[in-house]
Amino acid sequence: MSFESPYLLAGLLAVPLVLLFGLWRTRPQVCAVPSLRIWGRLAERNPPVRELRRPAFHASLILQAVAAAFLVVGLAGPYARVPSARPRALFLLLDDSASLAARDGTGRTRWDLAREAVRDLVAQADAGDRIVLATGHSGSGPGRRYDGPPSGVQAHLDSLVPSGCGEEAVVRAARLLAAECGTGPGRMLRVVSDHAAPDVAAAVKPAGGRIRTVGEAVRNTGIVAFSGEPAATGRLDVFLSCLGPAGGEAEVELSDSPDGTSWRRLEVLRIPLDRRGEGALVRGIEPGADSRLLRARLTAPDALEADDIARLVRVDEGAQAVCHVARPGPLVKALQSIPGLRVEIRTAAPGRPVPFRSGPRLQVFDGVVPERLPEGAWVVLSNPPAPVGPFEVEEDGPAAVEAWRMAPPLTDHVDLPAIAVRRAKRCRLADGFGGAVRVILESRDRGPLLAWWDRAGGGVVYVGFDLAWRGDPGADATAWSRDPGFPIFWKNVADAALGGAPPSGGWMGHRTCAPAGRWGAEVGARRAREGGGAFDGSVPAGPSGVAAHVPGVVYVEGAGGRVPSAAFNLFDATETACPSGGGAEGDRLPPATEEFRPRSLAGVCAAAAGILLAAAWGLAARSR
Structure with a gap:
């Protein structure tokens, strides 16, 4: 037992005083008087003699002394450490x-x-x-x-x-x-x-x-690239690339749809896979005149459904970018620094695709970005001209956008975690190469986020995280393309970055790795002329030795409901x-483990003192 105020224990010295007062008794004098008159005056002349006498057993006195001791101990704050489970x-x-x-x-x-x-x-x-x-x-x-x-x-x-x-x-x-x-x-x-x-x-x-x-x-087969290019009138050259078990075959069903709700089966393609498990195919098809969407889907179920579906969307006006506005922040100021930027503010119901060609247009700002954008709205950015010069905005706080996504809607999932900028550190625009300009958004928790603005074609042709960019914006701009860990999502990105422009009226698809097949050879030849090194047309591996899957394109469409897109999840498409x-x-x-916690005993001492005093007073009253 310990005490909070041990110096108060000096009050125990008062206990002997209680005993002394109890033992101090009055002894009367014995006097012989001749008359009652003198006896009546005897008390005034001869007062009793007070002296200490031999102590006698007095229970009331003992109880009072013990009660006084308990009161003093209680004032000292006694406590005990008792074991307790941590x-x-x-x-x-x-x-x-x-x-x-x-x-x-x-x-x-x-x-x-x-x-x-x-x-x-x-x-x-x-x-x-x-x-x-x-x-x-x-x-x-x-x-x-x-x-x-x-x-x-x-x-x-x-x-x-x-x-x-x-x-x-x-x-x-x-x-x-x-x-x-x-x-x-x-x-x-x-x-x-x-x-x-x-x-x-x-x-x-x-x-x-x-x-x-x-x-x-498990073994898995997945679509890693799906894109299309207009050929003859009404026809489309479709490029498909798949990964799967070596020596096997990927069976892909092509369907088209005017609105994304009802699908019409066009053709079933069988893509042979080589000894590395890779396969590519170029096939000319003729989608319907009213078709807005093309879907490629593996017919056979496998271990992972997230990479079994990819889509193409008809593009009428070239590439655009869509951002979901959360709160005003550094990005709004960055967009305001781009002269002539056209901004369309639209809305989208939660869980539905981003409005691309349909949906109400709340406001249109041509050349002027407003100070405040409606929270929760989807904003379409288009026609950004070449900026006058690089700019940089330094500001801490929440970013202006919650997620960037390429238009048109490629998935019903609104929240793309891999490209969500929650706490933007800074935004800056740096000159790129081949007529493209890159916007770099540096996030504290997610690294740099790149957006390629195409000067020649007009529009944002790429938005995504640069997994390989680790240097000054003014460094060699081709470094990103030489790193095998950097995925290229769109064929249009490669064309625009190398001096071309996205075709108007073309089809935009998704590409999860570097270009392969016919377009891979074409881009490789251009890159060699630009001094960026040759490209063998193979599908490279990601930073951890596996294929990088694209966000916003692949999603689960199974009995268990929709699962969000892969969103830069790196896993082997052949064998997980x-x-x-x-x-x-x-x-x-x-x-x-046990820990000892203090438990106060002052209340126990006070209760004991009260009980003892009550008992002492009871005995004293009974003895009278």
């Missing part, structure tokens, strides 16, 4: 990238297996433990992070769907969670994923975290393997 903290990072939608041999998706692994870990926790559950997409939307008791984890898991975030987002979330977790007692950090990424493992290592892998190795060596070993929560 609440534990379990930090979980759930990988919600698009590869989690892959199905294994049992028919279950890796997403289901990952959520089951999270439930197993949470089941070890007690009611008083803290559970922190985050996803790779936690920083891009509310409600993606859970922090509370174990009882609420199940409901939160049921509300989550794979966001399609990339590995960079998972690494960033792992670093933030590791910094929050630390290495204190009773704390554990686990990442639940379908593969043990080295960067994620390095991010959680300072906090003692590990990766728990789920799923088994689940390496061994994660498992459940070592995933036991640390035992609950």
